[in-house]
Amino acid sequence: MHLLIGVVASFLPQRYRSALSVSAPAAAISGVAQLLFCLGALIYRYFTFTNNRLFADMNVMQKAGQRGGEAVIMGSGLLLLMEYLIQPLTIVLCYFAFEGLVRLVAAIITQEIVPTLPLYLVLLQQQKLHAIRCERALGERIIDEVRFVESSPCGLRIASCRPKEGWNKLITVAYQDELYEVAAAQEGNPPRPFVYLLRRKPDHKVIRGIHHYDPTEALADVRRQEN
Secondary structure, X not given: OHHHHHHHHOOOOOOOOXXXXXXXXXXXXXXXXXXXXXXXXXXXXXXXXXXXXXHHOHHHHHHHHHHHOHHHHHHHHHHHHHHHHOOHHHXXXXXXXXXXXXXXXXXXXXXXXXXXXXXXXHHHHHHHHHHHHHHHHOOOOOOOEXXXXXXXXXXXXXXXXXXXXXXXXXXXXXXXXXXXXXXEEEEOOOOOXXXXXXXXXXXXXXXXXXXXXXXXXXXXXHHHHHO
């Protein structure tokens, strides 16, 4: 039962199967099953498709054979195959057969669990909708409020309408020809609920990952998203 659950769950993206323990062998089995099922469906549909078309066009094929011989019949068979390959369902089955092969190879060679593309696209759409809801919940984007606080060990206070991704104790923030490090992060009041306290970076400390800060970068972020 555990293996069966793993086989089914291996089709899911990591976010959906995070609570489940899915092994690479289970992913390999699901890849084999997907590949064999799609190949079987392709072969079965091909014989069904050709039988239906040949039966419907029997008189035409007989006349073509009488006039042109075997060459005409072989050419008709090639055209029939091409017609089958461009059917929408045939294209879908070909893709999922190839996807099953990719998932199988990934599970065997790299021990990677590759989800199926439709569910991965669903995840991307959900993440996009979630990002839109979070963006709306945070309110309008405005310029950061920057204050110098000389009486405090933290000489710079930055209040922003959006969180600063990657701002931690390892990053160096450059602002007005000075280098700072993040001392603390606090909750502020709307419309700038994200407050960062920065202190001047000592000369003896190693400089890592310099971020050239601009108080208008929250506005620049939304312009990049729109473009």
